Amino acid sequence: MTRDQADSTLTILMVDDDANILAGMRRTLGRKFRVLTAASGAEALEVLGTEGPVPLCFTDMQMPRMSGLEFILEARKRWPDTEFVMLTGNADEKTRIDAEKKGGVFRFISKPCSGSRLEAVVAQFVEAFDSNRGSDAA
Secondary structure (H helix, E strand, O other): OOHHHHHHHOEEEEEOOOHHHHHHHHHHHOOOOEEEEEOOHHHHHHHHHHHOOOOEEEEEOOOOOOOHHHHHHHHHHHOOOOEEEEEEOOOOHHHHHHHHHHHOOOEEEEOOOOHHHHHHHHHHHHHHHHHHHHHHHO
16 A cells, blocks of 8 residues: 555544544544544444444543543454554653553554644554555565
């Protein structure tokens, strides 16, 4: 898959209990990618169950009823190839370590984050995906 092909076909799931953040992320990334949204971890699991696995998911850490880490751990059981980016407004070190160790989080970014930061993380994901595909073929 080339970068252009990835850009035109990549589906990203955004999970956040703040509708304004979801709208902003959809606006920013929706120009280049197919963006699905969910307002909770439970809704995100339903979206994944309906839509099938996605390569990349951004999720908020602090959400009611199911935290971002709980969502990631449950989603990983069903869709182990999905990569996750953790978003949080209160990035303490323990949260970061738990997300990276337990959830295998691809990136950890603090909110608020700019549209260019979101785009940069997606570009890093695409680059890593391309690199992994190249090493698998060797």
